[in-house]
Amino acid sequence: MSDFLFSGLNLALATPFDASGKIDFGQLEENIERHIDAGITSFLLSSGTGLHAYLSRQEADELVERGAKIINGRARIMAQTSALLVEDVVARTRHAADCGAHGVMVLPPFFEGPTSDDDVFAFYETVGEGGLPIIGYNIPVNTGVTITPELFRRLIEIPNFVSVKDSSADLVAQADLISTGLPVINGADPLQPYSLYAGVAGVIWGGANIAPKTCAAFVEAGMRKDWDQARELWQSLEPLMSHIWKGDYVQSVYAAAAITGYPVGAPRRPFSELSAEKLSVLRPIVEALPE
Template identity: 65%
Template sequence: MTKFPFPGLNLAVTTPFDASGRVDLNQLDAHLDRYIAAGVDGIVLSSGTGMHVYLSREESDALVARGARVISGRVRLIVQTSALLVEDVLARTRHAADCGADGVMVLPPFFEGPTDDEGILAFYTAVAGGGLPVIGYNVPQAVGVGISPGLLRELCAIPNFCTVKDSSGDLAQQADLIRTGLPVMNGADPLMPYALLAGAAGVIWGGANFAPRTCVELVQAARDHRWDEARAIWRLLEPAMNLIWQGDYVASVYAAADITGYGSGVPRRPLRALDAGKLDLLRAALGDLVAREREAVPA
């Protein structure tokens, strides 16, 4: 692909749930509007942070259809279409295309899937037949499959495969991917400014749910090579971004977003809301971000 289609901050948005744990599509409109007003460049629906693996196919499809109507081209739309069966990935991808998505994010085969390069290449070649730009997903600690620089080169030769989101959390490994000269997206919250300095082409950021305006400012400062300013902004974000990465990630993002004014309910089962002790640690880590973001949240 001649031009990288997903620069800037793409928010892996939380999925709203009501008090009974049902997907709350009525809350989705205002939820997405707040983030678009905050200045994000793109939104990822049915993301990991949005509890993709705990949504039924019907729930995910409904979420994507409604979200696409709300977004209506104001920012780019990426949809996670990961599934165990290739046929399901393709069906989800075609649904996303029909809704007007700009691209899809797809995990490599997981749960006893192929781990050799040939098997992964065959999988993504099939997925690319869905008709949308494909973002591969490198999260070896979760799926047991890693993307090496050599494999990335082969993947990017597949028509429609355009980048990999690296959520390994290993900056040295991500830098190896970036040095291929191919576009790489960072998905590890604690590495954001360092990955941008290393040359990441864009980010998919779950933690930005609780501090979207501050995260947008960080990415923009990095885009403009205002590194002293980026470092000053990162000092505000770093304690919370490091804390959520240490465990209870999704529950922590939901809780932090509620504290800063971007709440979307609590994560559904089998996840649980944070206990009181962890919530106190989270509030302390958020520090000045709470007032900073709450002042900016539209009424």
């Protein structure tokens, strides 16, 4: 196993909500306990799958604090601390450090933000003042920023910058990042087996909320290069992971998690619940999982 701190499977935990749309911390505890029992050894709190963008600063901070207390040293902890203002990112990162997080995932400047490499570098350099290892988040379709191999090599010079999570879903572009020899994390669910074979250092996986035991076993097999076992496990996961990636990702994860016994309620507005028609298509795919 790699000595990279965030190797293997890092679960992008879905944030549970109650009927009124508030974070359900009782369900959060129950789900974390079940995920740990299923073999999850690393959690990303306030993830994109967990609707980080639709949590207030106070909610996100409380989610990280209470999630860390529940985990209580039994697994690694990442926190997403992305925000529009870099000062807020630093403050959120310091809070995550105080809660015992091992690292943070941070989007580059987004929503009409600067896109030059120099400005992106300066942004992450400032984020480094938060005092935790930083995983940059490469998702160009949402940010307008592409972390290229050249930029990656510059960013890794920042003392606290350790990796890039690539959710571009472009395997060729990801292979270029991997070719730098620096640790890359895959964030595109359908690419998991191909990314592991190409040499990623780890994965951050929202779909693992649905089948954590099988996903953990699959990633473990891939990390030790047991491709026969990895292929066998992936054959059971692929129909679902390809299906949810094609549209309504968050709604599908929330609906599917409930089907497999990890209820997270309805996704928060502006998302609506998955329609009855789409749920009828999703359900048999989920029920075919080995768990």
